Amino acid sequence: MNKKLVEVVAAVIENENNEILCALRSPIMTLPNMWEFPGGKVEEGESLYTAIEREIKEELKCSIKAIEIIGENRHEYEKIIVNLTAIKCNLVEGEPVADEHSKLIYLNKENLESLVWAPADIPLVKKVINIK
Numbered sequence: 090m091n092k093k094l095v096e097v098v099a100a101v102i103e104n105e106n107n108e109i110l111c112a113l114r115s116p117i118m119t120l121p122n123m124w125e126f127p128g129g130k131v132e133e134g135e136s137l138y139t140a141i142e143r144e145i146k147e148e149l150k151c152s153i154k155a156i157e158i159i160g161e162n163r164h165e166y167e168k169i170i171v172n173l174t175a176i177k178c179n180l181v182e183g184e185p186v187a188d189e190h191s192k193l194i195y196l197n198k199e200n201l202e203s204l205v206w207a208p209a210d211i212p213l214v215k216k217v218i219n220i221k
């Protein structure tokens with residue numbers, strides 16, 4: 090059987106200290122206990138930018154503005170194929186809170202690779218590290 094292709098958007102949010110927001114997936118989520126850029130599945134008829142702004146409001150209870158696409162990576166998991174687009178976003182209102190995630194942290198770019206990332210994220214993490 091063909092694996093389902095899922096479009097996923099993820100937010101790369103930087104704070105004033107040039108640290109990047111990283112989110113730990115909870116033990117009950119798919120890909121448990123792995124780090125990710127927060128986000129989720131794009132719904133039908135939605136643009137990537139609309140999708141990430143909606144997902145972050147739902148998941149992190151704050152408002153963001155999508156600025157630009159950083160990159161895209163397709164990864165084949167056991168049951169699905171994820172097409173992950175990382176989008177640079179700015180916080181507009183409120184502070185992110187971990188509702189569904191186990192933890193949220195801001196981390197220096199130099200330290201991003203010390204986390205255990207969801208496999209689809211790894212090339213995008215490298216790209217984020219090399220920006221600027």
Ligand SMILES: Nc1nc2c([nH]c(=O)n2[C@H]2C[C@H](O)[C@@H](COP(=O)(O)OP(=O)(O)OP(=O)(O)O)O2)c(=O)[nH]1
Pocket residue numbers: 095097098099118119120124125126127128129130171173207208209210
């Ligand atoms: N949000 C997010 N999901 C990611 C990343 N990397 C990665 O492989 N994924 C995968 C995990 C999920 O299989 C899929 C969609 O993520 P999601 O956050 O909407 O997951 P979900 O809980 O709605 O999905 P599900 O478990 O209900 O099926 O993308 C990432 O950086 N951010």
